[in-house]
Amino acid sequence: MPLAAQLTPVVEAAFGLDGGAMFGIVPRPLWERTNPPDARNRIAMAARVLYFELGDRRVLIDTGIGRAWSAKEADIYGVALDEPPLTEKLRTLGIEPTAITDVILTHLHFDHAGGAIVDTVEGPRPTFPGATHWVQRENWVWAHGPSVRDAGSYRRRDFARLGDAVDLRLVDGHAAPFDGVELIVTRGHTPGMQLVKVRTAAQTVLYTADLIPTASHLHVPYVMGYDVYPLTTCAEKADLLEQATRHGWVLALEHDPDAAFVVPERRPDGRFVAAARADTLAGL
Ligand SMILES: [Zn+2]
Incomplete structure (x- = not known):
């Protein structure tokens, strides 16, 4: 199986979302x-994408x-x-952006x-x-008719033209779009969100998208x-954290304002926390 060369996280933007919305029922204290x-109750967020090379991809x-x-x-925002x-x-x-062959969209928020x-x-x-764009069909369909509750997170302008303008691949469930990369489907955050598991020479890295957006969200x-x-x-988070700690996976966090990568561990009381965090894999 080919192994991905160096994973490069890139913070595309810093932004902010309401802290209460980011932590659901968890009290602010x-x-x-x-x-x-901040003064408007927003917490710091990163929009962090991940780039890697795998063979000629x-x-x-x-x-x-x-x-x-x-x-x-x-x-x-x-x-x-x-x-x-x-x-x-x-x-x-x-x-070089024009050299990118594949864009994996975890979901269309x-x-x-x-x-x-x-x-x-x-x-x-x-x-x-020039890139093939990979989206779960389930998320593609949902994005075109979201629920009243999450309609505000989907904007037609972000994806309406993709079907005509690029090579769009709609994926049905768990898949390995190419050797060395696995797509893992979750449905709690939004139907058809795909996490991306990438093998490098030293580690298996799971890009957790909005299942575990920041290190604070490691707690189930x-x-x-x-x-x-x-x-x-x-349930999805507990299952994947169980696998990650058992197999020594590194997690790549999309929204954590400080750390691109964390190594999860389970404390004796059962709570999952970050045992190590760094902006590069080598720094872990
Ligand atoms: Zn989302």
């Missing part, structure tokens, strides 16, 4: 110690929040519209797929037109208020 809110997981936001929306876009940040790291389409003078265009009952089926999230 418990979460504010680790995730201090150049793969990007998620595309961040993008810059297609009104001034009012940018203010609500704390998005800095003048921050360099993802393509520029990739180039700074020596990654705006802070994951918002960077997939960019507004140009000729209108909206795919940011990575710390579930976001955004989740459509919170008890399903608890």
Whole structure:
């Protein structure tokens, strides 16, 4: 099986979401110690994508929040519209955006797929037109008819054109789209969210998307208020953390403001915590 070369996390944007919504039923005195809110009750979030090379593939997981936001929306979510876009940040790291062959979208919420389409003078265009885009069919269908509860997290402009403008692959369930990469489907956060498991020479890394958005969410009952089926999230999280600790997987966190990677461990009282955290795999 081919192994991925170095995994490169890229913070596409910093933003903020309501701390209460991020921790669901957990009272603020418990979460504010680790995730201090600002004056508008927002906690710091990263939109962190992950890039890696695998054989002749150049793969990007998620595309961040993008810059297609009104001034009012940018203010609500704390998005800095003048921050360099993802393509520029990739180039700074020596990654040529046009060389990306595959974009795996964990799901189509705006802070994951918002960077997939960019507004140009000729209108909206795919940011990575040459890349095959991988989405779970279940999430694709849901995104086109979300529930009243999560409709605010899906914006048509982020994905409406993907079906025509790029090679779009709708995946049905657990899959290995290519050697060395596995897609693991979860349904608690939103139907058809896919986590991405990548093998490197030294580690197995699981990109946990919104199942475990920050290190604070390693604790199983710390579930976001955004989740459509919170008890399903608890069961999925417990199952994957059990596997991760048993097999020594590293977790790649999409939204943690400080750490790109953590090593989970189970304390004697059963609670999962981060035994190590770092911005690079080598730093763990
Ligand atoms: Zn989400």
